[in-house]
Amino acid sequence: MKLVEQHVIAKGDPRYVRIDEAAFASKNLWNLANYSVRQSFIFEHKYLDNTDVYHLVKSSDAYQALPAKVSNQVLIQLHKAWVSFFEAMQQWREHPEQFTGRPKLPGYKHKTAGRNLLVYELGAVWKRDLDRGLIAVSGLGILVQTAQSRETVDQVRIVPKGDQYVLSPPTNLASFPAWSMAARSKPSTNCTTNSARTPRRNSPKRTALPLARLIASRRSVIAVCSTPCTRPAVASSI
DSSP: OEEOOOEEEETTSTTHHHHHHHHHHHHHHHHHHHHHHHHHHHHHOOOOOHHHHHHHHTTSHHHHTSOHHHHHHHHHHHHHHHHHHHHHHHHHHHOGGGOSSOOOOOOOOOTTTOOOOEEEEGGGBOHHHHHTTEEEETTTEEEEEOSOOTTTBOEEEEEEETTEEEEEOOEEGGGSOHHHHHHHTSOOSSOEESSOOOOOTTOOOOOOOGGGGGSOOOSSOOEEOSSOOOOOOOOSOO
């Protein structure tokens, strides 16, 4: 089980521009890589996984526009989208009545309006800044304050959502000390956030965490739950 601490960075925030540029570059790489995969699959009936595509795009401007670790994560995202497509095709062949039509190939993101998820694995997160209670990543620098540390952060994800970005460092509960885990075994009734939200209909009950008291009040929205908070979905195609 993982905790998710979320920070919302809205348009107009000084950090928004550089994040938006990186998400745009991520889109460019997705489209370039996806073009290679689609061409190979359609005309040669051969699927190119993320390793195959890496050797095709590693010298391109699109790949080099982002830190290598971030670019590699884009290729992994694309590979997962294609794997999902193949799984859907298999299910469609076996149970076509469950579908409204034939599953579609992973598509391209809009040339100008499209943005793509940014994933910074631990190697792309600056450890010294984590020790100071800050999240800083390769290519973007310092972004937000955090209650996490290098022992608890697995990765940092920046998800485009309309005119804002949601930054979250998923954390591994196994990294927390035993006393903290024991405290979490006594849940209360509500998920604690620093901004009031209307609960979604039919959503599972959430419980408050002692960790929420450790998170200082900030301009960014932070949500911490003892059950995994719902992350914004990133579509594999437009």
